[in-house]
Amino acid sequence: MVRSLIKIFSLFCLGCFVTTSVFADEKKSEELPKIKVTMLLEHEGFLAWYAKENGWDKKLGFEIELNICDVSGVEIMNQHNNNFKAWNITSVSSTPLITASNNSSFEIIGLANDESTSTQVFVRSDSEILKHKGWNADYPNVYGSPDTISGKTFYVKRMTSSEYVLAKWLEIFDLDFSDIVVIDKPGMAALDAMNRGTGEGMALWSPDTFDAEKQGYRSVTSARMAEAEIPLMLIVDKDFAAENEELVAKFLATYLMAVNAQEDGYKKLVKAYQKFLKTYADKDYPEDFCLFDLRNHAVFDLEKQLDLFATKGHRKSIINKLERNITSSMVLYLNDNISEESCNIYKLKSPRNITDKYLVMAKPYLKKLKD
16 A cells, blocks of 8 residues: 555656656747748758757757748748838848848848759740750850740749849840740749640749759759859848847857758758658658759858958958849849839949848857857
8 A cells, every 4th residue: 555655656746747847848948039030932941940950049049930931032021021020030032132122121141042053944845945055155055046035925923033034034135024925923833824835934943943844844044054143141130130139140050050061961961851841842852853952052151151241441242242233133124024112223222231240140159059
């Protein structure tokens, strides 16, 4: 009888201990400072997810509240325009930064990746456009000619990096949007329309480029071939950053740990990438896609980023110059395709808010994660 009572009492104490521990862990998690991170369902979203999946945020004493969106960068920027608390950090290309943001509301704090290889223009496999390669000698690997392109219908998500690439491709042949029919459709909707027999081509970004290739469509140019740089910028709400400098720096450290993991051997990340895509896209992407996508998204470690963001004397940083060059190119076609409410010349020409402050602050936190 006594032994039974002792056993029951021991089990009761153990249950209390476990319950108390669970509550303590929950309370501890609740007390961690949080940072709202919204990312597109793309490679950079995977890196942020991979950082959280490995618990690097918890190791630095904060928590990433991650939201993965299958939308466009413009829509993410508009989320912030409508509610500045929608996110604290995100990553978008230059097009949304220019066309859908308030210049004073954010800061560029890092590079997420480079999508110049993975953003492309596709046409049907029997398109006459494919019969001409190197029409412009400055672009020997780009397909097309003025006669085969003019008057044709192309699908593209407006105000995105893919539209920028489409414009740069047309520019190679001394054409612009007035020479073709442009229909606003995002990736999978564009593919569906093409599969129904309408349209000549479409401008896409990854992972839709993979589906296009698998379905037999042919790439006529990538952003890189058309000399259209597409850096994905990590940006932060300016007011949030001013009040949470250490938190922003810690997030950068976790993201850069994921960058290091890719640089150490992207093949090792395939299974994790498949899990990420299954979780958020509900699709089983094969290993060959994951390998292709990881290989074709250039990333930049901390030292490279510090070099790119560095200013020497009165000289502008490489990132600042890149942004200004992209902005200058966009001016040529944006003004004919958007309203004054969403963009204006003054905003396009005004300097970007670019800082390496948080990259510098991230260095000791990144060291701590590596130790």
